Amino acid sequence: MSDSKPIFGFWVYLMTDCVLFATLFATYAVLHNNTYGGPPASELFSLPFVLIETLILLTSSFTAGLALLAARRSNKTQVITWLAITFILGAAFLGMELNEFANLVHEGNSWQRSGFLSAFFTLVATHGLHISIGLLWLIALVVQIVRRGFTKSTVQRLTMFGLFWHFLDIVWIFIFTFVYLMGAN
């Protein structure tokens, strides 16, 4: 992590985002048994599917880190390649998540079904929304790097994006553990 002020400011933003996710986790923890006669977590989720999602997001976090390292060596082709791989993995993760949501809604288990499902959709979709914004940011970042090369501001933005992406990976690990793994029993 760099000691620059804008990056510290971004770190402070990430920590406040942590608090946002904490409130959603707390809501989920309180409501996770309130199924209102609907299906509980153990009947809804497919663990192998979610494991693949998790590994995809984890790998994209790793490739985002490799893009940062390549930027430190000022290797433009490598940075763009790693960012493109990060984008593809992130999009695959988002696609899988939307597919899971579509199946749940299709089977009548939408956020309107029970308190448990409202909390589930709010928590997981807020993470998905962050991923979507991250993907848009990634496109803008690649365009800037292609056009301007490694200026002070593009490298700074790349560093911030890396922090953002790693942060989302950490949040997902907790969703994977508390929602999916614990919900399976």
Added chain:
Amino acid sequence: MSSYATGFVLSILFTITPFMVVVNHLMTGWMLIFTLVGFAISQLFVQLIFFLHLGRESKPRWNILVFSFAALVVLIVVIGSLWIMNNLDYNMGGHEMDEYIIKDEGYEKNR
């Protein structure tokens, strides 16, 4: 490179192990919960150290300071919510719960 690779390998390990524990029903109850939380927290620290490089900054360590405060708020929000809502559940459980509380605590509660 080595820092990211180490973090990546450890993260995969800390993801697949709890998955195997759950899928193969190796544990139940509190033991399972403690194990899963343990793996999640280990992975949190792996990623903080190897991906986010927390703790490598020079003094004064503002990043760590802000992180610690956020962690404190997160713990208060999560544990506090669970504690309060659990207690509310216990005290607002209706007629059957009243009888349980009278038996459990040995006195009639004020309504």
